[in-house]
Amino acid sequence: VISRAGMMFAARRLALRALGRRTLxxxxxxxxxxxxFIPRHIGPTDGxxxxxxxxxxxxxxxxxxxxxxxxGIRLGRxxxxxxxxxxxxxxxxxxxxxxLASKNVVAKSFIGMGYHGTHTPAVxxxxxxxxxxxxxxxxxxxxxxxxxxxxxxxxFQTLIAGLTGLELCNASLLDEGTAAAEAMxxxxxxxxxxNKFFVDKRVHPQTISVVECRAExxxxxxxxxxxxxxxxxDSYSGCLLQYPATDGAVLDYKPFIxxxxxxxxxxxxxxxxxSLMVLQSPASFGADIAVGSAQRFxxxxxxxxxxAGFLAxxxxxxxxxxxxxxxxxxxxxxxxxxxxTMQTRxxxxxxxxxxxxxxTAQALLANVAAMYALYHGPQGMKxxxxxxxxxxxxxxxxxxxxxxxVGSEGVHFDTxxxxxxxxxxxxxxxHADHMNFRKLEDGALSLACDETTTPEDIERVWKVLNxxxxxxxxAADVAKEMPGGGDLLSSTxxxxxxxxxxxxxxxxxxxxxxxxxxxxxxxxxDLSLTSSMIPLGSCTMKLNxxxxxxx
Numbered sequence: 001v002i003s004r005a006g007m008m009f010a011a012r013r014l015a016l017r018a019l020g021r022r023t024l025x026x027x028x029x030x031x032x033x034x035x036x037f038i039p040r041h042i043g044p045t046d047g048x049x050x051x052x053x054x055x056x057x058x059x060x061x062x063x064x065x066x067x068x069x070x071x072g073i074r075l076g077r078x079x080x081x082x083x084x085x086x087x088x089x090x091x092x093x094x095x096x097x098x099x100l101a102s103k104n105v106v107a108k109s110f111i112g113m114g115y116h117g118t119h120t121p122a123v124x125x126x127x128x129x130x131x132x133x134x135x136x137x138x139x140x141x142x143x144x145x146x147x148x149x150x151x152x153x154x155x156f157q158t159l160i161a162g163l164t165g166l167e168l169c170n171a172s173l174l175d176e177g178t179a180a181a182e183a184m185x186x187x188x189x190x191x192x193x194x195n196k197f198f199v200d201k202r203v204h205p206q207t208i209s210v211v212e213c214r215a216e217x218x219x220x221x222x223x224x225x226x227x228x229x230x231x232x233x234d235s236y237s238g239c240l241l242q243y244p245a246t247d248g249a250v251l252d253y254k255p256f257i258x259x260x261x262x263x264x265x266x267x268x269x270x271x272x273x274x275s276l277m278v279l280q281s282p283a284s285f286g287a288d289i290a291v292g293s294a295q296r297f298x299x300x301x302x303x304x305x306x307x308a309g310f311l312a313x314x315x316x317x318x319x320x321x322x323x324x325x326x327x328x329x330x331x332x333x334x335x336x337x338x339x340x341t342m343q344t345r346x347x348x349x350x351x352x353x354x355x356x357x358x359x360t361a362q363a364l365l366a367n368v369a370a371m372y373a374l375y376h377g378p379q380g381m382k383x384x385x386x387x388x389x390x391x392x393x394x395x396x397x398x399x400x401x402x403x404x405x406v407g408s409e410g411v412h413f414d415t416x417x418x419x420x421x422x423x424x425x426x427x428x429x430x431h432a433d434h435m436n437f438r439k440l441e442d443g444a445l446s447l448a449c450d451e452t453t454t455p456e457d458i459e460r461v462w463k464v465l466n467x468x469x470x471x472x473x474x475a476a477d478v479a480k481e482m483p484g485g486g487d488l489l490s491s492t493x494x495x496x497x498x499x500x501x502x503x504x505x506x507x508x509x510x511x512x513x514x515x516x517x518x519x520x521x522x523x524x525x526d527l528s529l530t531s532s533m534i535p536l537g538s539c540t541m542k543l544n545x546x547x548x549x550x551x
Contacts (some may be wrong), residue, residue, distance in 0.1 A: 009208065011400065014471065019025050027376075029053075031086070032086075032087070032090070032213055033087065033088060033089025033090075033092055033386055034089065035089035035091055036087060036090075037089075037090060037093075037285060037545070037547075038086075038090055039089075039300045040085075040545070041545055042251060043224055044067050044440050045186050046382030046433070048214065053198075057104060063221075066318045068173065068415075070504055075474060084448075088349060089229060089469040090545075090547040091313050093547070094180060094268050094550060095548060098339070099292045100350045105434060106434070107431070107434040107435055108434060108436070108450070108457055108460075108462065109301075109435075109436045109437050109448075110430075110435060110436060110437050110438070110447040111153050111204075111436050111437070111438045111448060112248075112402060112414070112415050112438065112447075112448025112450075113204050113206065113354075113438065113448075114176050114204050114206075114272070114292075114293050114295070114461070115295065115296065115301060115304065116274075116301075116414075116448065116450035116451070117301070117302075117450045117451060117452035117453070118297070118298055118299065118300070118302055118450065118451050119298070119451055119452060120299070120368070120372075121153065121298060121316055121371075121372065121375050121489060121512075122374070123175050123512045123515055123518075124298055124368055124371045124372060124375065124515075124518070127516060127519045127520070128310035128314045128364075128367060128371055129300075129364070129368060130258055131218060131523070131550050132528060132529060132530050132546075132550065133428040133435060133520075133523040133526070133530045134149075134364060134519075134523060134528070135364055135530050135544075135549075136522035136529035137149055137153075137363075137527065137528045138220070138361075138527075138528075138531065138534045139361075139363070140153075140340060141339060141340065142527075143337065143339040143340065145526065146525075146526055146527065147337065147338055147522075147525040147526065148337075148521070148522030148523055148524065148525035149367065149522070149526050150326050150338030150339065150340075150364065151338055151525075152366075152367045152370050152371070152522055153172070153299060153326045153363060153366060153367065154328065154338055154369040155172040155200065155325045155326070155373070155374065155505055156171060156172065156294070156308075156310075156366045156367065156369060156370040157169040157171060157326055158167075158372060158503050158505070159369070159373045159501065159506070160273065160294070160310045160312050161293045161312055162501055162502065162503070163271075163273050163276040163277070163281065163500045163501075164271065164276065164280070164281055164283060164287075164290035164312040165281030165282060165283030165285050165290075165498075166281075166287070166289075166290055166312040166313055166314055167312075167313075167314050167315045167432075168308060168312060168314065168315055168317075168318055168321065168325065169311070169312040169325075170310065170311050170312075170321055170324060170325050171311060171320065171322060171323065171324045171325060171326050171361060171363065171366060172290050172294075172308040172323070172361045172362045172365070173291075173308075173311055173322065173323055173343070173361065173362070174292055174305075174306055174309055174310035174361075174362060174365060174483075175295075175305055175306060175307050175308075175309045175362075175520065176204070176292050176307075176309050177204075177206055177207045177209070177210035177211070177309075178210060178214075178308035178309060178514070179208050179270075179291035179292065179293075179311050180203075180207045180210065180211050180240055180270050180291050180324075181211050181213075181214035181215075181266065182291070182292050182311055182313060182322040183238075183240065183268035183289045184211050184215060184220065184268070185214065185218065185322070186215065186238075186268075186289060186311075186313070186317065186320045186322070187237040187265070187266045187268065187284045187288075187289070188218055188220055188237045188265075189239040190238075190266060190317065191236075191264065191265075191266075194223045194234065194235055194236055194237040194264075194265075195219060195220055195221055195235065195237075196220070196223055196235045196236045196237065196340075197211075197215065197221070197222055197223070197236065197237055197238055197239070197240070198222070198223050198224075198225065198227075198230060198232055198236055198238070198239040198240070199211060199222055199224045199225075199226075199239070199240045199241065200226065200227040200230075200239070200241050200242065200245075200472065201338035202227075202241075202242050202245035202246050202247065202249070202251075203240055203241070203242040203245075203270060204242060204270070205244045205247060206300055207240075207242075208224060209271060209457050209497065211240065212225060212387055215365070216241070220237075220373060223236075225238070225445065227241060227251075227253065227256045228256075230256070231259075232259065232260050233263055234263050234290075236260070236263065236265045237265060237266065238260070238265050238266035238267065238268060238288075238289075239256075239260050239265060239266075239267055239268065240268045240269075240270065240314070241253050241256075241257075241268070241269050241270070241277075242270050243271045243272070243279075243282060244269065244272060244275060244279075244412070244414075244415065245408070245409075245411045246408075246411065246447050247417045247440060247444075248392075248408060248412040248414065248415025248416055248417055248445075248446060248448070249408040249409045249410040249411075249412065250275075250279065250410045250411050250489075250492075250494050251409060251410045252285070252410075252493070252494075253267075253269070253285055253286075254285040254286055257285060257286040257287065261286065264367075266284060266285050266288040266289065267288050267289070268287065268288065268289040268290070269282040269287040269289070269290050269291070270289060270290075270291050270292055271290050271291070271292045272292060272296075272413070272414075273292055273294055273296070273297065274295075274296050274297070274381075274384065274388065274414075274451075275385065275413045276384050276495055276500060277381050277385035277496070277500060278382065278385045278386065278389065278413070278489055278495065279494050279495070279496055280411065280494055280495070280496055280497070281491065281496070281500070283499070288312065288313060288314065288317065288351055289312070289313045289317070290310075290312045290313070291309065291310065291311050291312075292309065292310055292312070293307050293308065293309050293310070294307065294308040294309070294310060294365070294366065294369035295307035295308070295365075295369075295398040296372070296450060296451065297368070297369035297372040297373060298368050298369060298372030298375075299365050299368050299372075306362050306365065307362065308365040308366040308368075308369055309362070310366075311323065318342070321342070323361060324342065324343050324361055325339055325340070325341050325342040326339070326340065326341065327339060327340075327341030327342075331339075336540075341537060350453075352377075361393065371504060371515065371519065373501065374505065374506060374508075374509045374515060374518070375509070375510070375512050375515050377501075377507050378499065378500075378501040378502075378506055378507065379477040380510075384451050384550055386450055386452055386487065387415060387451070388413075388414045388451060388453070389412075389413055389486070389488070389489065390413055390415065390482070390485075390486030391414075391449035391450040391453040391455075391488065392414045392415065392447075392448075393412075393418050393448075393482050393483070393484075393486045393487070393488055394451060394455070394458055394475060394478055394482060394486060395416055395447060395461060395462075396412065396416045396418075396477070397471070397482050398458065398462045398471065399416070399418050399479050401464050401471070401473060401478065402435065402462060402465060404418050404419065404420065404465065404469060405418065405419040406419075409489050411489060411492055412488070413450055413489070413533050414450065415445050415446050415447065415448040415449070416446065416447050416448075417440065417445070417446050418444060418445050418446075418447065418465070419443075419444045419445075419461065420445055420465060421467055422442070423443050423444065423445055424438045424439070426445060426464065426465060427439060427445075429464045429468065430461075430464050433460060433463075433464055435457075435460060435461065435464065447461060455475035455476070455479075456475070458475055459471075459474065459475050461464035482541055509523055
């Protein structure tokens with residue numbers, strides 16, 4: 001038996017379909033693309049628009065504009081867009097964008113600064129990043145229809161908590177810079193009467209800029225200096241350190257953090273998560289907060305962002321954490337169930353208690369990072385970290401053989417500092433060979449290796465820094481001479497002594513098909529545009545066209 005409401009619903013759908021039908025014609029306009037964007041993506045049909053206009057007593061959309069938009073701000077003529085005035089179809093638009101993209105020079109980046117090349121596993125690229133079952137989901141406010149995504153975000157939190165050694169991690173932030181700003185705000189919130197915050201000069205420059213900008217609104221004085229000589233007092237709420245430093249040095253921050261704690265200041269550490277597979281965790285040397293970016297865990301550079309930032313801390317400071325925290329509970333059937341345990345935006349709780357008033361998550365990219373960790377597992381992640389470190393050691397050893405001054409205050413993980421006779425000339429030579437280097441403030445260069453760095457890439461760097469002449473040695477020759485076989489960390493106190501990825505989930509889905517099945521199992525536990533309309537806000541990618549996702 002069909003209810004009256006069901007009959008009305010069916011009748012309404014039939015009426016809408018009838019209104020949406022197009023009148024077929026044999027007339028063809030060869031100068032207008034048939035795959036226009038508007039009919040596929042703009043909801044109201046011509047029939048619906050006519051009905052809505054009639055309801056409000058108007059005859060056209062032009063008349064609607066005339067009655068609602070003040071004449072003083074209207075253009076008063078047809079918009080001219082030159083060659084783009086004629087509407088282009090989706091296929092034609094994509095061809096044009098590919099032609100534009102082909103003009104770009106794709107250079108090999110050695111810049112680093114928290115942005116690194118990475119290999120996105122094909123199974124993740126195709127089944128998560130390019131899958132509308134993952135990229136059209138809405139924020140998981142309703143756990144009943146978001147169990148898959150919540151489980152994946154819990155994996156992300158578990159991963160970061162293990163790497164940083166801290167108890168609690170949120171379900172991603174916007175990027176490393178904003179995560180550092182949130183850490184500063186946390187420190188200030190814990191000691192609101194202290195109006196100073198120390199930032200070490202070795203922090204990535206873009207992070208310093210974001211922290212300084214955010215501090216203005218709080219009335220916090222940012223003091224940028226050298227941790228090795230700085231003396232904090234009870235006017236400081238906290239400090240921010242980079243691990244490894246922006247020039248690549250791995251430094252011992254424990255004495256400084258102990259001194260900060262002695263005057264009641266908190267310590268935040270911006271850490272490279274890949275380095276934490278082989279380096280001691282921030283918690284091990286006293287960090288109260290750890291922040292960073294998970295970009296190098298399979299997330300494409302994407303013109304510099306966005307990327308999934310993170311913030312981890314101890315249970316003690318849970319109520320001051322920004323963003324969202326996923327937790328595990330028990331449902332009505334007494335089975336484990338995931339939910340948003342904490343939400344700290346002002347739309348969720350009293351405004352004066354909120355720790356953030358911005359959109360504080362990159363859930364899709366956090367899920368990519370979590371799947372990357374599942375795909376590689378603990379051993380695979382260690383191998384990537386060890387390979388990255390060995391590449392930097394190979395690079396440094398070859399530069400030393402060329403007679404260049406290499407190194408900084410401490411050992412390196414993935415970034416090497418090198419002094420060259422003329423930094424600007426070397427940068428230009430690198431550009432000419434499609435390689436990007438970074439110039440430090442003191443005129444030296446820093447060169448960062450990553451998962452994608454090959455011995456051939458390193459030989460190209462040697463050639464550029466050798467005045468354009470190929471060295472008399474090869475990467476294979478230098479590899480035989482590398483100290484420690486390329487591992488400079490094992491003989492230092494910085495070598496990690498515990499296992500960061502001990503949860504069984506990281507060892508369960510190592511084959512491609514195992515991960516594929518897991519991805520789709522989680523997807524089937526979620527609501528997205530692949531199964532339903534979502535009557536909520538539009539702050540996700542769910543309204544993007546497929547064509548818009550291709551380039």
